[in-house]
Amino acid sequence: MGDEKTSFRDVKADLLGRILARVWAPGDLVPGEVELAAEFGVARATVNRAMRELTEEGLLERRRKAGTRVRPSPLRAARFEIPLVRAEIEAAGQAYGYRLIGRAVTPPPGWLAARLSLAPGARVLHLTCLHSADGAPYQFEDRWISLAALPEVEAEPFDRIGPNEWLIRAVPFSEVEISFLATAAEGEVASALDCREGEPVFTVERTTWWQGQAITHVRLSFARGHRMTTRY
């Protein structure tokens, strides 16, 4: 009967089991690292890693000297991967299609200037385009790019590849804000996505900065019935 080696994974699974089985109830103080290390017959570092990961996953709460306790109501966090549209469509085994609808250099509308903290007199590139899967409309992209932050974008036609792909390749970014919301399809969005006016549309808004300077803001509207899903 071999004594198998225990890894931090084993310890983690065991601790998780005790939490889920309510051996340690929510709010309870759990034994300290040294004690658990002795119990499992492993080094404290191993217990530490197991507990640290459980903490990151929102199941434990740790404070120096106060000890570790089970989170009263497990803080559940959902992780959504934000893939490139093209990759997302091709991963589903469908043919990716791209069409540029509009391209214009303009002064920014007020809400955009405020959101991106643009200087008065700044100019932005405004692009609208449609991504399709097997010929069916999939996502309508309404993008604004700051020409102050990214002058070279003015030379880019964007008739073959989407601004998303171009941007990811061309510029890094350090800060991102993403929102999920529901909007009503209107005008250009409705016609591009081939749906009725006022129809509910799942929408993602994303603003991106690089070293404090705003680069781009985009509103992505998905075709009818789209949902973002995650399991854990």
Added chain:
Amino acid sequence: MGDEKTSFRDVKADLLGRILARVWAPGDLVPGEVELAAEFGVARATVNRAMRELTEEGLLERRRKAGTRVRPSPLRAARFEIPLVRAEIEAAGQAYGYRLIGRAVTPPPGWLAARLSLAPGARVLHLTCLHSADGAPYQFEDRWISLAALPEVEAEPFDRIGPNEWLIRAVPFSEVEISFLATAAEGEVASALDCREGEPVFTVERTTWWQGQAITHVRLSFARGHRMTTRY
């Protein structure tokens, strides 16, 4: 000119800087752990932790023997915390209100039986209720609970506290699937949320299992204009 101690945080920040500044371009192979450890004057374990975290954040890709490389297109993952409605509202400094609208024990509709893999003849508890903030409708909850999995729930009136809060306290769960989508407000949902028929509504659907057995399915519809936001 003190030589301060370097921590895995310093290493991580430095590496992140090089990635963002394209010192190491996307797709590039980066130096091995031993080499970097020597460069920074720290133990290999320290470099390992820094790189491991960057990998978890989707910036690096690691494979044994093959080495570590910068992700070609940074896999960006958004983390959304899913708080208790009550906590969410109270955190915003508003008064939380709860009202039970409907409560019935019924056989499950077909789509639900399929989704929860319910046996023929199974019964479910169907609850509808409204969460409000400062008196204004905030979230409409349409919940189904499997009585096979959780018989004691039948004795619960749910007239004072919401099923969400009760469930979190009463039962653990091991697996969750969450979807975000946009729906049109209809019937009960529209009247509870005080909006027009057909108005777009941000919706979250969540199904929960415990040790392979389905516990509950819920559809949460938010009031007009609601958005889920995250920064990173």
Added chain:
DNA sequence: GGGCTGGTTATGGTCAGACAAATAGACGGG
């Protein structure tokens, strides 16, 4: 050429020991 085999090497993980940082709780002075 094709396929198997083993060596090499980078990352993955464990360990024991040490020190650092935070802070709950005891203690003491006003």
Added chain:
DNA sequence: CCCGTCTATTTGTCTGACCATAACCAGCCC
């Protein structure tokens, strides 16, 4: 009784050494 200080305890992190595991690759045999 209140408030500040001190200390003991707990988690946080680093180190350097070691073994484990995966997989690229060269060399071998057929």
